[in-house]
Amino acid sequence: MLNSNKLLQGIKALTPSKKLLIAFSGGLDSYVLLHALVQANNTAQYFHIRAIHVNHGLQKISLQWAEQCSRISKHLNIDCEVISLQLSIPKGESLEAVAREARYHAFKQSLQADEVLLTAQHQDDQAETLLIQLFRGAGVNGLAAMPQLSSFGKGQHLRPLLNTTRLSLEAYAKQYALDFIEDPSNQDQRFDRNYLRHEIVPRLKQRWSAVNKVLSRVASHQAEVKHLLTEYLEQDLSLLSGKRTKTLSIVKLKALSSARCKAVIRYFIDKHLFLAPSEKKLQHIMSDVLNAKPDAVPCVHWKDAEVRRYQDDLYILAPPSEHDASQRITWDSRDDLYLPSLKRILKVDLLSDIKVDHKEKVVFVEVRFRQGGEKIYQHHRNRTVTLKKLFQEMSIPPWERDRIPLIYMDDKLVAIGFD
Template identity: 30%
Template sequence: MRSTLPTFNEVWQRQFRSGFLKQLQEFPAEKKFLIGCSGGVDSMLLLHLMFFFCPEKVRAIYVDHQLQHMSAGWGTFVQQQCQQRHIPCIVQPVQVLSGNLELQARQARYQAYAQHLQVNEILVLAHHQQDQAETLMLRLLSGAGIDGLAAMKPVDQRENLTIWRPLLDISREQICQWAMDLNIQNIEDPTNQDIHYDRAWAREQLWPVLTERYPKMQNALARSAVLMQDTQDILQEIVQQDLKSCGTAARLDLTRLNQLSKARQRQLLSIWMKGTAQYRPAFDMVERLQREVIAAKLDAQAALHWQGYYYVRYQQQLYRLTAAVYQADRNAIPVEQVLQLNLAANVQLPSGSFKIQQATVGLSRDLLNRPLKLTRRQGGEKIHLHGRVGNWPLKKAIQEAQIFPWTRHTIQILSTDNVMLGVFTPQGFWLAQSAYCTAGGWLPILVSSTLELNDEH
């Protein structure tokens, strides 16, 4: 018996056409669209609609995961359907890594999208209301927070990608009805019924049970996702205010952080660790940061590694360091080398970039263009800093200057004839008191420091 759902033409006039066009018109006129097309009924309907509304602005891409012997044939089908509509079509095979197959397939698919997406294009996907409800349910079962329960947005602005989901409020039943009314052909992927996969299990086994008890469950879950998106936006505003108060993308002031409520601390740390990535860290990772690094003893050199970054505390500051900065190889710096300097020269050293300039008080000009010894700090050295009384252990001077422990290996000592001339540090050149100090001399002036590498921006 034919479904009593509204026909495509009725829905077109009453709700869908106006909503679709309104969303479409919100994008800049110069934008074009890359349609992710699997060959299924939802993506084939989307392909038809996009072609109807803006035929000169669309391309399609079929991502072949190569997980089934029929997948290449599905790509041919999508190509043929696109050819009938004169839509350019890309078929992109990908290799899906081992592990969680659903997750790895998704990552491979989005990498393919990013590979082909042009600067002026928006990625258009055919996710519908049941996809939204399933996403929320599965994320709830995995223990997700607000970001996860916000599920999918109709327009998702990411760092270098915009995703539009124009069918997100439309039920799968409506989509199938419209496709039948329009005689749109499609393929059926048998894995959609394979309950080995979480989403297929939810669709085939969990959904019928819940829907029998709660007939309006799908609408309710989709509405919950919208409410969570509102909550997510409000929370984001608060977290950004807290971040501005407590530090930067590379550093947090722990004194200010501890003035926040425990809940705001967790949210701020979670967003801070996320950085520009797509997903937040797991809840237990935030707890580990609090327990193992923030709450560690002051003399402990605790560090937490997550997603390519190291989180370390120094004094009352928490730092987010790139692996390149934190794992810098001390042995890559020569124990001893020869340096010849001249006025206006630029010198690139492990501690930073320096420029040789005239100074009111500095090193004698007789040292210019002469071989000088540059040695890596070994430990136990003493320095008589210009303008201060007596010799100091260099280690004490470094501690007093609060030079970060992870940059101290870059410190190098400049000398001649066993006389210390000064020390290159990430905070600048420290002039040593010696017979070579003179008025009208020269000094290496710090132009950029290795400390700047700590800031990912």
């Protein structure tokens, strides 16, 4: 059975933080985690603990579950933040995946600086996760399954029960007579995890009784391989940087073996916090981007990310937001100017640094965007240059050029609002 004092000591060993945010659904796993930690902490007085409950609104009874979690938390003298969500499921998307993404977004929004999010996934969950990744054809990253500790929002995400079995949690709940919530959707075998839990894993246990422990150990081995690979890839990235920040040199990438090149690109994408591309998309990057003609500007895109090429550099980007390059924005030069389509603020200090080559007082300031053919006078060159030439000299890729604010004073281009 789970030992609450050992649980607390294990968490102390894994993180220096004394602030814990426990994801509390009211189900068996999270109720045991919350109860055990509060029990041990009442004596130790070491952690500041609070709970968070996310109501997805997917069950008619979900409001009652939220109220039950609030009552339990109050009984344990723990603050519980309840967040209610309204989910919109895009066509072709999994309800399970959308709910999980929304839930973790809510956790991230709530998490305070240096606070640690605790979730209650256990050894059986880890085994199921590895099987799901295996059946999806995952590589090392996927087969490492769920990490015990990772960076998350303003703090960290810790899964302290990954070496604890569900049977151990059930024994704890029975001893303390915990009245936990049983979500009927956990029986719905349309979801992969539930199908594995109710149909596949029990059959495997008939042959290999310790299958969950073994699969959990496999995930641990893969996590070690992932960690080692990360160390090597971090060294590679420092040697493969392109001309601009957050780019990779295509010339240097092509000098690597195919396997190493793919590993570097995967890690580069992951390091910039984008969703990993499928194997098919990765192959497109290798063939269509790396091997494109030097003057080509190819693009491979997937959910919330795209890879592009310019001047032998590889870029990973978020798809650009909608932007009307024909707009003209009047700027009251007394205040900073917010550009909503670019999510940028132009500081009023920019105007004070502008050298105007005539003595008349400026009466009208306007922000425009590139249409083609613009020219600007550069004092250090003592001549006028076209924006096209200037952008090429600065290695600014074509997809960024019509999103760069151009500052006009009395209908004359006087400054460029670079990031």
